[in-house]
Amino acid sequence: MKENESSLTSLISAFGRAYHSKYDTPKIFDDFIAKDLISQKEFSDISENMIQGIQFFNKDLARRFQNDPDEILKWITQVQLSPTPLARAAYCEKVILHEVMLGLKQYVILGAGLDTFCLRRPELKNSLEIFEIDYPATQEFKKKKLDDAHFKIPGNLHFVPMDFTNKFSYQQLIDEGFENKKTFFSLLGVSYYLTKEENSRLIKDLFTKVPSGSSIVFDFADETLFKEKGMSNRVENMVKMASASGEPMKSCFTYYEIENMLEKSGLLIYEHLSPAAINDLFFTNRTDYLSAFETIHYIHAVKK
16 A cells, blocks of 8 residues: 555545445444544545546446435445445454453454544443554554544543554564453454465464463455446446556456465464355345445454
8 A cells, every 4th residue: 555545545435435325224333423434525536536447347227326425325336335334343343342241352453544443332441452553654553543523532432553564573562561461352444455475474373372262353355356248337446446547457366365374373264254154144134225245254363
């Protein structure tokens, strides 16, 4: 990721969550704070850019809804932008809240962006230490956003600036109060942008200094990523957009490869959700455009 562009990535992700919270029913994941971290101008600018880009996504739809920009924005957001960020956040939050019930004390968010978990869960301020890891520029961007929205940074939230995709350092976490105790990691929207070797090294590094029972939730693309077109070509569009932005998708895995990679780091797969399972869990009985993204899977893996 290019450091000076990292805030844009987090902003667009927050836009998808804010749009869903404001307009969609029923809610898959209600990030009711996301809207406070995006200015009205940013929301309008992103909306306008999406609407202007409809020709790239779907020429037929561009003609059909040429006089209905709101429907165009809804289609692009619900088909292309939101499904994976919403469902993976909902799944991850379900897992971590269960872990907290079992006594979890530490949560590390890798590639946190404009994550709002800490702000939405004030009841955990005395029981869960939260460590957000991201690029320095992204974290400064977030701190400014929090300040602009008059949010006080909670005492249990620790910012750890780091390019963890290049080299993960435990020392920076330890300096912020991280301890060798049961830990939960989330790694969402990251694995596809790393090579298989980089993914393997990162997982190995993460679990070197945490005890048995520590776990991770992450998403990954399966072996059909570069062949599957998806509904309205959305998978192909995702790959093209990533490449055009200078942040190409680099890896996809078979289930066996994921299992093998985790086994090498002493982890076992506790739960695996395929696209069909994700659809059943989060997208049933909807009357809008939202559905689970093809090729994207979720994993919850636990250290033996």
